[in-house]
Amino acid sequence: MNRPKNKRSSSRKPIALLLLLLFTVHHLQAWGFLGHKTINKQAVFALPQPLFEFYKSHIDFLTEHAIDPDQRRYTDTAEACRHYIDLERYEKAMPIDTIPKFWKQAVEKYSADTLFAYGIVPYHVQTMLYRLTEAFKSKNLDRILHLSADIGHYVADAHVPLHTSINYDGQLTNQHGIHALWETRIPEISLPNYNLLVPFAHYLPQPTDSIWSYLQTSHSHLPTVLANEKSLTQSWGSNNKYELSTLSNGKTIKQVKAEFAIAYENSLNHMVEHRMKDAITAVSSFWYTAWMLAGQPDLKDLKGPQ
Numbered sequence: 001m002n003r004p005k006n007k008r009s010s011s012r013k014p015i016a017l018l019l020l021l022l023f024t025v026h027h028l029q030a031w032g033f034l035g036h037k038t039i040n041k042q043a044v045f046a047l048p049q050p051l052f053e054f055y056k057s058h059i060d061f062l063t064e065h066a067i068d069p070d071q072r073r074y075t076d077t078a079e080a081c082r083h084y085i086d087l088e089r090y091e092k093a094m095p096i097d098t099i100p101k102f103w104k105q106a107v108e109k110y111s112a113d114t115l116f117a118y119g120i121v122p123y124h125v126q127t128m129l130y131r132l133t134e135a136f137k138s139k140n141l142d143r144i145l146h147l148s149a150d151i152g153h154y155v156a157d158a159h160v161p162l163h164t165s166i167n168y169d170g171q172l173t174n175q176h177g178i179h180a181l182w183e184t185r186i187p188e189i190s191l192p193n194y195n196l197l198v199p200f201a202h203y204l205p206q207p208t209d210s211i212w213s214y215l216q217t218s219h220s221h222l223p224t225v226l227a228n229e230k231s232l233t234q235s236w237g238s239n240n241k242y243e244l245s246t247l248s249n250g251k252t253i254k255q256v257k258a259e260f261a262i263a264y265e266n267s268l269n270h271m272v273e274h275r276m277k278d279a280i281t282a283v284s285s286f287w288y289t290a291w292m293l294a295g296q297p298d299l300k301d302l303k304g305p306q
């Protein structure tokens with residue numbers, strides 16, 4: 001099973017496409033709903049004044065709508081590729097210095113079809129920053145809030161190592177399920193113990209460099225993410241790794257044991273927590289940068305519904 005790179009060939013087969021989308025949605029909710037909501041919410045508290053005051057008054061909206069981009073995957077086939085980039089398609093080794101940082105040059109080098117097939121998150125974040133800046137300039141409250149929630153989601157996705165890889169769910173190394181384990185199961189268990197106090201937002205003089213640097217850091221963690229899960233699975237044995245759980249709707253599911261998830265997280269030396277904290281400051285910094293680029297508009301007389 002593959003991600004939307006198959007989308008064109010599958011488009012003649014609606015049922016296959018639907019199954020593909022359901023699979024994709026199920027497996028690629030980066031950070032899970034809880035993680036995305038937490039990142040957008042905490043990003044508000046990393047803002048300086050007067051942005052803090054403004055965003056704080058809309059914190060519930062920004063929190064709830066942090067998951068809009070994942071929800072859109074159900075209805076919009078163009079959505080999925082905005083959440084990741086398969087860097088191995090372009091780079092044989094670190095550092096990431098082969099793929100052009102800007103869309104126009106990247107299209108010239110690889111073609112738009114290739115870029116869409118292997119994910120466009122760094123380019124989409126640039127588009128979103130431009131749109132958010134324009135929304136601030138025109139003082140359009142509705143646009144500012146929706147775009148802030150959206151860019152928060154995509155910047156957070158760029159902080160997930162498995163969102164930078166063609167082996168996004170360990171499917172090439174017989175580690176199926178590692179995606180949800182890293183970004184959903186671990187935060188579900190450990191989030192209450194995380195210290196999410198983060199450095200304040202800062203203006204990003206080269207926001208394009210910033211998003212690529214987040215991806216580079218995420219990708220540099222990938223070997224550890226995969227190797228530690230593999231060796232733990234070997235030492236625990238597959239039978240000890242999973243448990244059956246009954247959901248509130250009565251359904252029984254097989255999931256990774258909490259003990260295994262915690263052991264895995266410990267082996268990663270706080271990686272999940274650190275990536276989440278970095279994501280919070282990054283989201284906050286992208287909001288702040290858009291407002292600065294727009295000329296620091298007064299936020300007291302914005303147009304649109306509250």
Ligand SMILES: [Zn+2]
Pocket residue numbers: 028029030069070083153157
């Ligand atoms: Zn996503």
